[in-house]
Amino acid sequence: MRYRIGEVAQLFGLSKGGVRYLEQRGFIHSYRDENNSYRYYDRVQVTAIKKIRFYQALGFSLEEAAVLVKIKDSGQLMDRMLCKEHELATQIEQTRKMIGALKAHTGKISAAKSLGSSWITAHRPAMYRISVWEDLDSKSESHQKGPDKASDPVTYRERMEAESSFISCIPNVLLSILIRKQEGDYLIARGSCIEEADAQRLGVAPNSQVDYYPRHTDCYYSVVKIGLEKQGIRHITDKVDDMESHGEMLSGDIIGRMLIEGEAYHEIWIPFKRTC
The missing domain is CATH 1.20.5 (Single alpha-helices involved in coiled-coils or other helix-helix interfaces)
Known part of the structure; x- marks a missing residue:
């Protein structure tokens, strides 16, 4: 039985170009009708395509399938x-x-x-976090200025290792924001974070460039749309002011985790302790 190229294409759900590609790669070959010069394929060629399709259905690529049909061992x-x-x-x-x-x-x-935008009390999971150097200034007690870090080869290497380790754990690693109250003002630092449980499961190796935030049982939690400017965190700073007016004290860095990137929504944890 003879099959024209269009008929072969229809049988296997291919385009005519797809059939021609199989022929160009040497997986099948066509014949020319002596009377009208039409290209046609015989039963042997159709069977060859069936064999290839069998292995493709098992997950092999076209190239892999073409090799398998020739294996006799x-x-x-x-x-x-x-x-x-x-x-x-x-x-x-x-x-x-x-x-x-x-x-x-x-x-x-x-x-x-x-x-919504309301605050509830909740625990913050234990996290590892790295901050963008440029966002950390000399007022921070635990960090040096960015340029000093970058010029030190050991610190720079550890930073690259930390970044690489975090990137390899996406999507468990999320964009993060740090808000630190110091000297009556707020420092805002971008970064990335991963929960400790995920970090341990995925083999993240913390070093000097990775900050660890243990599980904190007393936090105010909300989902807030924020920006990187001071006015962009007004909803958060207002909550801190409200806490302090009710005998509660900020007890560490405020950590945010990106939830909806297009709208800049973050999960926010404000750690606190009661002063009375």
């Missing part, structure tokens, strides 16, 4: 298939993790919508 074929099985299992596990991360993030967004 069953042991070699088994090795290739076991290797693909392992590869697919790894991909499935990665997909499950992505689905889990999506569910967790959509759950946070849903909870944030229910919360």
Whole structure:
């Protein structure tokens, strides 16, 4: 039986260009009708495409499938298939993790919508965090100026290691904001953060450039739309003022975690302690 290129394409859900590509790669070949010069394919070529499609259905690429159909040794074929099985299992596990991360993030967004802009008491999970050097100034007790850090090769190397380690853990690593009250003013520093449990599971190796924030049981929590300017954190500083007027004291850095990037919404934890 003879098949024209359009018929082959229809059989396998390909375009005519797709059939031509298979021929160009040498996976199949066509014949010319002596009477009308039409290109056609015989049953052998259709069977060859079926074999390739079989392996593609098992997860092999076109190139891999084309190699497999030529393997005659069953042991070699088994090795290739076991290797693909392992590869697919790894991909499935990665997909499950992505689905889990999506569910967790959509759950946070849903909870944030229910919360609105009100403040509730909640614990802050233990976190690791790195800050943007340029946002930290000489007033900070625990950090030096950015230029001094960058000029020190050991510090610079550790910074790059920390950045690389954090980036490898996306999407568990999220953009973060730090708000630190000092000398009657507020320092704002951008950065990234990851919960301690995720960091341990993913093998993050903290160094001198990574700040650790232990679990804090007494925090005011809300989801706030903020900016990096002083007026952009007004809702937060107003809450601090309200705390202090009611006998409560800020007890550490205010940590924010990006929730909805397009609208600059952050989860905010304000740690506090009661003075009386």
